[in-house]
Amino acid sequence: MKKLSLALGLLALGCGGSSGATCPTNSTLTYDNFGRQFFATYCDRCHAAGTRPTYSTLAQIRADRSAIDLAAAAGDSNVNTSMPESGTAPTEAVRRQLGEWLACNAP
Numbered sequence: 593m594k595k596l597s598l599a600l601g602l603l604a605l606g607c608g609g610s611s612g613a614t615c616p617t618n619s620t621l622t623y624d625n626f627g628r629q630f631f632a633t634y635c636d637r638c639h640a641a642g643t644r645p646t647y648s649t650l651a652q653i654r655a656d657r658s659a660i661d662l663a664a665a666a667g668d669s670n671v672n673t674s675m676p677e678s679g680t681a682p683t684e685a686v687r688r689q690l691g692e693w694l695a696c697n698a699p
């Protein structure tokens with residue numbers, strides 16, 4: 593109950609919270625089969641220009657892992673949708689994959 597009201601409070605503020613995604617031991621998501629394409633499709637358009645964090649390398653993505661989770665990933669606690677700000681957005685299922693991949697430390 594406490595957790596629920598906290599989540600609702602954060603929602604009311606419009607800032608969400610950590611997705612709460614976890615890394616299943618059988619996760620198959622990697623940078624090559626998921627991450628690279630995800631950022632190229634949904635993020636690089638606005639995040640490759642230099643004024644914002646860029647996500648064009650795996651090292652940059654890993655360094656910004658928690659902020660990316662807060663902005664775009666889904667998991668057991670939250671479905672975060674503040675990014676992408678506009679344009680083509682990933683489905684919730686794809687956001688869950690992002691949460692899982694980040695929770696696995698972006699292999």
Ligand code: HEC
Pocket residue numbers: 631634635636637638639644645656659660663664675676677678679
């Ligand atoms: C339409 C342009 C656009 C797209 C597409 C976009 N962003 Fe952003 N993003 C912005 C802008 C502008 C800011 C900075 C302003 C702000 O903080 O709201 C920002 C800020 C952020 C921040 C906060 C940076 C920080 O240091 O905390 C994160 C994290 C982020 N974006 C992640 C993403 C991810 C992940 C994607 C792809 C799923 C994405 N963005 C797609 C425009 C975009």
